[in-house]
Amino acid sequence: MMAQLAKAAQKQLADLLFPVRAARGEEEDGILNVPLHERRLQTETYDFTILTIANLLREEKIVVPEFQRKYVWNRNQASRLIESIIIQCPIPVIYLDQEDDGTLKVIDGNQRLMSIRLFFENGFRLKGLRAFPDLNGFLFRELDPRFRTHIENRTIRCITILKETHPQIKFDVFERLNTGAVQLNPQELRHGLYHGSLMEKLDELGEYEPWQELSGIKDDKRMRGAELILRFLALRFKLDEYEKPLATFLNKFAQGNRDVGKDDEFENAFKKSVDGMKALLGSKAFRLLDADGKPDNNFNSAVFDAQMVGFALSGRSPKNISKELGAEFLPRYVALQTDREYVRAVSASTSDRPLVHTRIELFRSLVQEIVPV
Structure with a gap:
């Protein structure tokens, strides 16, 4: 009896710490209807400089779609991203979707990209930095030119899902990358x-x-x-x-x-x-x-x-x-x-x-x- 209670308590703790996502229903398993030879993801990988990313965002060649997930990072989070770029800490991969006209739409990484764009547009002052606290309070334009050049030349890896990829595969990838605090339906x-x-x-x-x-x-x-x-x-x-x-x-x-x-x-x-x-x-x-x-x-x-x-x-x-x-x-x-x-x-x-x-x-x-x- 005690062993059963202990096992139940363990399961309850495991459910809390490692929740199991509900099984995909019949209607969601559309990927099985895609021919085997079309199930492969077609991608290209780019190591864009921060300056290139900022320019592509400004020119709307990279776009963040306007749907449920809005820009929610606070200034401390955005500032820590900039500090990570300065100290050359690896930044998580950005995933992009190539539209028919060549436009790149953000699938995963919009918080990072919007933070970069805002900083380059002098949209916020650095705040809460730990490695370089002396930079707190500065806008991008107020930084020493050497810091600005250093930031501009850093790179972030971007994986682009090419337009030739089967639409259902794209949707499946989008769903797999849906890791926000509120899961998108x-x-x-x-x-x-x-x-x-x-x-x-x-x-x-x-x-x-x-x-x-x-x-x-x-x-x-x-x-x-x-x-x-x-x-x-x-x-x-x-x-x-x-x-x-x-x-x-x-x-x-x-x-x-x-x-x-x-x-x-x-x-x-x-x-x-x-x-x-x-x-x-x-x-x-x-x-x-x-x-x-x-x-x-x-x-x-x-x-x-x-x-x-x-x-x-x-x-x-x-x-x-x-x-x-x-x-x-x-x-x-x-x-x-x-x-x-x-x-x-x-x-x-x-x-x-x-x-x-x-x-x-x-x-x-x-x-x-x-x-x-």
């Missing part, structure tokens, strides 16, 4: 890796008031709503190409549509479906209902797929849905939830291609039966 990673007008559009659509009302997502700090909107758009416009895992499907769609321009097709499709669901089900949308039509408290992503994409593909307009029609629709939808195929499609192995198609098709058919053209 898949949509936050996409927002950084595929940042462009599509990601901006997702943020914009997330502000649509009827969507916030139905989804209950009003403060989308962790981008849950943005991922759901991306999920709708991907299934609405590329349903025939859908293959599991879902995460890889969303990655491909995000990459292929990252610069959507001013085309309002995505916006119109999303708002039309949201308005349709508001007219048909109101607060009962996106949730399982019991036999009396009472909604479950939990948002159901599979039900969301069925309703949003099904309505979009029905060819019906929310303008043709009266209150009376909504009242007629509700019991028919409650009855649909007793259909064995529908229940299976929204409750188990929901990312399987046949089940995705099944739930969308069943809801689409129901809408077409009741809502006039």
Whole structure:
């Protein structure tokens, strides 16, 4: 008994000190779908001088994407980095992602890079130095020219993931390097890796008031709503190409549509479906209902797929849905939830291609039966 208690205590301590990351789900194992010969990371390694890095940052040839992880280092941390450069202490490797236009986007190392840029722009005075306390209080421009030259000529190793690397491999590497205090979720990673007008559009659509009302997502700090909107758009416009895992499907769609321009097709499709669901089900949308039509408290992503994409593909307009029609629709939808195929499609192995198609098709058919053209 004592041995068992000791072993349990040891396990508890180990869990505290060395937490085990949750196992990757089926939808996250997209790397297995990449052909073996394309799973190799294609990289180039550069030893950039600090001056070169500062210039590349200023010219925006190296860019820090604007997503969840902001600049959070305090002046002591930034100053210690500069001191490490002065004493030639090894600096951790910077990881960069090469865009199609040759721009290098930071995957890991933005705190270090932003600290270097700020210092070269005289953005902070050195503080808390230990090896060279006499330099405390100085801006970069105020340092002796010999110190400035010494700093400028130091190097940091930068590993660039070349644009020829398979997109899913890039995403996997980005995830592996995600070692911040707050772990980024898949949509936050996409927002950084595929940042462009599509990601901006997702943020914009997330502000649509009827969507916030139905989804209950009003403060989308962790981008849950943005991922759901991306999920709708991907299934609405590329349903025939859908293959599991879902995460890889969303990655491909995000990459292929990252610069959507001013085309309002995505916006119109999303708002039309949201308005349709508001007219048909109101607060009962996106949730399982019991036999009396009472909604479950939990948002159901599979039900969301069925309703949003099904309505979009029905060819019906929310303008043709009266209150009376909504009242007629509700019991028919409650009855649909007793259909064995529908229940299976929204409750188990929901990312399987046949089940995705099944739930969308069943809801689409129901809408077409009741809502006039």
